[in-house]
Amino acid sequence: MKRSVIRDNIKPHASNRRGTAVVLYRRNHIAGGTYFFTITLKNRTSTFLVDHIDGLLHAIRSAKRARPFRIDALVILSEHLHAIWTLPPGDHDYSGRWRAIKAQFSRSIAKSGIDVHRNAKGEYDLWQRRFWEHTIRDDTDMERHVNYIHFNPVKHAWVTRVRDWPHSTFHRYVRVGAYSLDWAGGSTEPEAGVYGE
Numbered sequence: 122m123k124r125s126v127i128r129d130n131i132k133p134h135a136s137n138r139r140g141t142a143v144v145l146y147r148r149n150h151i152a153g154g155t156y157f158f159t160i161t162l163k164n165r166t167s168t169f170l171v172d173h174i175d176g177l178l179h180a181i182r183s184a185k186r187a188r189p190f191r192i193d194a195l196v197i198l199s200e201h202l203h204a205i206w207t208l209p210p211g212d213h214d215y216s217g218r219w220r221a222i223k224a225q226f227s228r229s230i231a232k233s234g235i236d237v238h239r240n241a242k243g244e245y246d247l248w249q250r251r252f253w254e255h256t257i258r259d260d261t262d263m264e265r266h267v268n269y270i271h272f273n274p275v276k277h278a279w280v281t282r283v284r285d286w287p288h289s290t291f292h293r294y295v296r297v298g299a300y301s302l303d304w305a306g307g308s309t310e311p312e313a314g315v316y317g318e
Contacts, residue, residue, distance in 0.1 A: 170201070
């Protein structure tokens with residue numbers, strides 16, 4: 122098939138009820154797959170995630186109890202987080218799990234007395250609606266993304282050494298011998314890639 126025929130038959134946009142063009146997102150759904158995520162607050166200057174880390178971790182634990190998944194790597198920064206999850210065999214619904222985590226965390230913030238903005242539909246407007254998802258392809262891809270996650274606090278200048286950031290699975294990886302405590306100490310960023318920031 123000629124390239125122009127393919128291009129002419131792809132419809133990357135659709136219209137919503139108001140007639141506004143919206144991008145059609147295609148998610149890769151592989152049952153039992155392993156995925157890298159970037160989840161971001163709407164306010165990129167916020168410190169809500171680390172200021173309310175206990176509420177966020179509680180929301181993640183609740184989602185895991187309700188619909189199990191494995192957290193292979195995680196880092197929580199002030200206004201975004203990166204995670205790698207592996208879902209159980211036969212299950213590919215990571216979106217539902219993220220929806221539950223976002224909703225529970227937003228409710229816990231509101232219940233604590235903090236004024237959380239609501240959108241026109243009355244929904245809490247704390248999170249960006251979409252998130253970045255990447256299906257992990259192989260061991261090399263996994264290693265690159267785990268390294269990226271653990272180096273992220275240094276990349277964003279929150280700390281100068283990876284080990285100094287408390288909200289990361291880096292410490293778990295050190296305990297099992299996957300990293301030394303001084304991993305990436307004073308070094309440059311691990312191999313560059315596209316990670317959804």
